[in-house]
Structures are given as structure tokens and as C-alpha cells.
Amino acid sequence: MVARLIVVLCTLMISACSIKANEYSFSPENVQALREAGSSKVRLGAVTSQMKDESAGIHLRAASMVSPYGSYAAYLKEALRQELEEAGRLTIDSDAEISGTLTKNEFDASGISVGEGALAAVFTVRRGGKPVYERIHEAKITWESAFSGAVAIPRAVGEYRKLMQKLVQQLLHDPAFLEAIR
Amino acid sequence: MTWFFRVPRLLAVGLVLVCGACSHPIVIAPDLSQLPRQDGASKVDKKVGLHIPRDKRELRVKTPGGGGDNVDYTPYADLEPGLYRTLSNVFSLVVMVDDPHNSERLKMDGITYVFTPAITTTSSSRNIMFWPPTDFSVTIACTATDSGASVVWSSSVAGDGGLIPVSDILKDFGLAGRRASANSLLRLESEIRAASIFRK
Numbered sequence: 001m002v003a004r005l006i007v008v009l010c011t012l013m014i015s016a017c018s019i020k021a022n023e024y025s026f027s028p029e030n031v032q033a034l035r036e037a038g039s040s041k042v043r044l045g046a047v048t049s050q051m052k053d054e055s056a057g058i059h060l061r062a063a064s065m066v067s068p069y070g071s072y073a074a075y076l077k078e079a080l081r082q083e084l085e086e087a088g089r090l091t092i093d094s095d096a097e098i099s100g101t102l103t104k105n106e107f108d109a110s111g112i113s114v115g116e117g118a119l120a121a122v123f124t125v126r127r128g129g130k131p132v133y134e135r136i137h138e139a140k141i142t143w144e145s146a147f148s149g150a151v152a153i154p155r156a157v158g159e160y161r162k163l164m165q166k167l168v169q170q171l172l173h174d175p176a177f178l179e180a181i182r
Numbered sequence: 183m184t185w186f187f188r189v190p191r192l193l194a195v196g197l198v199l200v201c202g203a204c205s206h207p208i209v210i211a212p213d214l215s216q217l218p219r220q221d222g223a224s225k226v227d228k229k230v231g232l233h234i235p236r237d238k239r240e241l242r243v244k245t246p247g248g249g250g251d252n253v254d255y256t257p258y259a260d261l262e263p264g265l266y267r268t269l270s271n272v273f274s275l276v277v278m279v280d281d282p283h284n285s286e287r288l289k290m291d292g293i294t295y296v297f298t299p300a301i302t303t304t305s306s307s308r309n310i311m312f313w314p315p316t317d318f319s320v321t322i323a324c325t326a327t328d329s330g331a332s333v334v335w336s337s338s339v340a341g342d343g344g345l346i347p348v349s350d351i352l353k354d355f356g357l358a359g360r361r362a363s364a365n366s367l368l369r370l371e372s373e374i375r376a377a378s379i380f381r382k
Contacts, residue, residue, distance in 0.1 A: 023213075025264075027263070029278060031266070032277055035275075082214075086219075086270075150206065151205065151207065154207045155207040
């Protein structure tokens, strides 16, 4: 009976499962950069993804990490929404609109000592429909991984939000972007 | 056939090797919807600073979980947005401050008070069958200093995660910690709001 229980437990532990990435929370530094750059409000437009089957999730060993917002493009949009809203610069009624396209979403927890991830996106600001800013930003992250999946997978899951914060930080600290939404 | 009967034993040994006394990373960041943004005229019209030393931001602490395992997390990094939201709900403007002793800079930037939190946590599990903590407490001891670095106010608040069904904890391993963080931040906001010194 005990042996059977152990076999069932092992099967449960090693079978593939789906985990949600941690929800985004704004970075005070990003909010501060937005506040200091001005007070005019902007609208948040579409955020899309160039990746195929992007909502299927990111493979983390035997697990699959999915976005808590339905897709990783929606995760990026939520990140921008939170930063702009916390800084008091988000509105639904402005001629300035920020949009984006996720072009890279790589996250690798297969290493037994180091995990690494990279995110990239093209961000566009339009005023009255005309582009006034378009630039690609990329962020990379490495973290200490582990041999055991029980440790490595949750650790990787916790790093995704930090990587997204880094990507958004690249945008919100770009003087050309801050000028475009001034 | 004897090898067949050894498989469960081997698996059991493997299980112990993989899971034995692990430290499992969790996140204790509060759900910010539990700390709703307060906008409007009731805010104190002052610019204040939030100081979290750089080494504390990276600090990873380890506390007990269940079944002999531990959990590890970054309390300062996880609570930073919540602390910022808490102060933003009381004061008209909040900025991050690197050095609370740089009086000249604080005066130049118009910063009236600097808040410095010290966070301590405890965790445990009432269930020996799984590692995520069922009980969690977060204590925030916060001091406010003026532009001359003199302490003008201090308070310590504690929050716990409450009684959470195991089924909810299994969906979010850090849930007890996340709820404890939110509760302690709500208490901190009440304490700061009630302190008359900030309204002078």
C-alpha cells in the first residue's frame, strides 16, 4: 500500500503541469521617472505579440508557465497600464497613444546552476495617429537556478515579473519616449 | 521479478533526495487590489520619501514551511510597491530616497519626511504533508525622519495571513505571506493617517 502511494506521489510530482507567472506589480522607480517627466496623460493602445502560439506558455522543464492575464502580450499591456496609472498619467481620452509588439519572450530554467531570460518589444507612440516615437527595447536577466525542479521552477516563475519590470524600465527611462509623451 | 519490488523503494529514496529539507522560493508581494489607490483632497499636501537600502532590496530570507522544508523570499523587494502605494495614499507625492541623511539634498528636493521600514517575518505550516506555509506574519517597524535626520515618528504594525483553506494555498504557495503583507500594509496606512504630526 505504501509503495503504491509513493508511486502515485512520484507520478503526480513529475507529470507536466501548468503554472501561472506571478502577477505584475509596478516599480516605484518607473513611476517616479514618469511623474518627473511631466503630467500630461496618455492612452494605452493595442499590445500584440509576434510569437506564434504565444498563449500556450513558456516551458520550464516539465512545467509550462502561462500568463496570469491570458497571454504574454496582455502581461506587457498590464505592466504598462500599472506604471502609467500609478503615476497618474493614464487616461482613455488623449491624442497620445502608446502601443507595443512583443518580439522576444525567452525564458530558460533548464540550467542546473543558472537560469536566463530575455524580453524584447517594439514600442510606438502616436499623436493624432502619426508615429512620433518607435523603438525596440530589450531586457535580459539571469538568476541562480537549481538541480531540483521543485526549487528551480518556482524560482524561475518569480523572476518573470522582474524581467518584465526591466523591459518596462528601459522604455520609461528613455528620454526620447518621455519627450514623446510629454 | 525482484527488481520490480525494488522500484518503489528506489522511488522513495529518490523522492527523499529531491525533496528532503528543500528551501522553496515563494513571493509574498501583496495583491495591490487589496490596497486600493486613494485619490482626492484628503491627502496630506507634502512630498515624502521612501528609503529602502539597496542591500535590503536584494535580501532573501528563509523561514520554516511544512514537512521540515523552508521557504525563501525577498520581503523588501516584494513589499516595495505596497509601501509606495501606502505612502501615496496618505501624501500628495512620494519619491524614492537613497540617502535619508543627506539633509542638503532632501531640503533641495522639498522632501519633508523620509520613511524607512524594517520588515520581519515568521512562517509555519499546520500541515506536515506539504511545504507551503499555512501561517504567516509580517511585521513592519517604520520610522519617519525629518530633513535633519531626526526621528519624528515611529510605529510597528503586524499582519497575518488569517485562516486560509489548503486548497487555496495549493493554488498560490505564497498566499499566506501575500495576505499577511497586505494586512500589515493596511494597518501601516491607518497608523500614518492617524498621526497628527504629518498634518502640521
